[in-house]
Amino acid sequence: xxxxxxxxxxxxxxAGAHFHAWAPILALITMVLVxxxxxxxxxxxxxxxxxxxxxxxxxxxxxxxxxxxEAHLHDLALQxxxxxxxxxxxxxxxxxxxxxxxxxxxxxxxxxxx
Amino acid sequence: xxxxxxxxxxxLIWGITALLIGTVVWLSPYYPEALWAPGHLxxxxxxxxxxxxxxxPFRGPTPQQCLSCHSSQKFAARSEPDxxxxxxxxxxxxxxxxxxxxxxxxxxxxxxxxxxNNPHGEFIFRATAATSCSxxxxxxSGDGGNRMSLLSNSMVSHIIEEGEGAHRIGHFAKCLNCHRxxxxxxxxxxxxxxx
Numbered sequence: 001x002x003x004x005x006x007x008x009x010x011x012x013x014x015a016g017a018h019f020h021a022w023a024p025i026l027a028l029i030t031m032v033l034v035x036x037x038x039x040x041x042x043x044x045x046x047x048x049x050x051x052x053x054x055x056x057x058x059x060x061x062x063x064x065x066x067x068x069x070e071a072h073l074h075d076l077a078l079q080x081x082x083x084x085x086x087x088x089x090x091x092x093x094x095x096x097x098x099x100x101x102x103x104x105x106x107x108x109x110x111x112x113x114x
Numbered sequence: 115x116x117x118x119x120x121x122x123x124x125x126l127i128w129g130i131t132a133l134l135i136g137t138v139v140w141l142s143p144y145y146p147e148a149l150w151a152p153g154h155l156x157x158x159x160x161x162x163x164x165x166x167x168x169x170x171p172f173r174g175p176t177p178q179q180c181l182s183c184h185s186s187q188k189f190a191a192r193s194e195p196d197x198x199x200x201x202x203x204x205x206x207x208x209x210x211x212x213x214x215x216x217x218x219x220x221x222x223x224x225x226x227x228x229x230x231n232n233p234h235g236e237f238i239f240r241a242t243a244a245t246s247c248s249x250x251x252x253x254x255s256g257d258g259g260n261r262m263s264l265l266s267n268s269m270v271s272h273i274i275e276e277g278e279g280a281h282r283i284g285h286f287a288k289c290l291n292c293h294r295x296x297x298x299x300x301x302x303x304x305x306x307x308x309x
């Protein structure tokens with residue numbers, strides 16, 4: 001989590017005020033998307049699992065049947081759906097970011113020298 | 115373990131990524147500056163149209179590429195004697211041009227830094243029609259390294275007169291502080307009152 005926020009800040013220092021070429025700009029845009037997605041995912045993880053865990057144990061303690069618990073947790077399951085949506089986005093976005101970074105590094109080595 | 119709800123999302127993102135990377139690679143020969151350059155070339159190099167004029171693949175901008183245009187003969191024919199001899203010495207010692215010169219900093223940015231920093235940027239050349247530092251300066255070598263002293267000629271006198279008091283020794287080095295955006299006209303504000 002800390003590296004996921006501090007790392008991009010270092011990248012912004014590396015970029016400075018230079019937003020001229022599209023190849024590195026694409027890498028920067030995907031990095032921002034991955035960071036935002038990561039922060040959203042972190043919040044979703046915390047929120048959804050905390051709620052599900054607490055509610056399930058509370059209702060189990062109250063003696064509700066398994067079916068009854070499932071029915072009560074229906075709304076929370078919908079929130080879990082958001083987590084599953086996030087799962088679809090974050091991984092591919094991360095690999096997309098890696099691909100653009102490799103493109104940027106390749107260009108820097110090609111034009112700037114090794 | 116929670117899985118992905120919509121399996122088509124990942125191929126979609128990878129498809130867009132592949133499309134963008136393919137487009138960048140495909141357009142690179144046609145728009146290399148827009149896709150790869152960290153900034154615009156300076157006023158001095160606006161006639162350069164190909165990255166390959168200065169950059170060698172995986173070697174960067176090499177002195178050999180610079181010398182294809184800026185040879186000792188060219189310096190001798192087109193520069194002041196002190197500038198020509200200074201560069202002839204650099205070329206003979208096979209030193210890197212990048213020690214003093216930078217590029218892609220913008221049209222009006224200085225391309226001479228380090229040992230012989232040009233605080234005016236390229237703006238001074240556009241504004242005064244000077245073609246070389248030595249139009250206004252004498253290059254002097256001493257124990258403390260190379261330094262530029264101001265000449266007393268018609269071009270320097272003209273620049274000082276045009277400044278209406280603002281162009282004084284020690285006060286007009288950084289032209290773009292007042293001539294923002296490379297504008298010749300300067301708006302009056304409090305910042306110039308102490309100049």
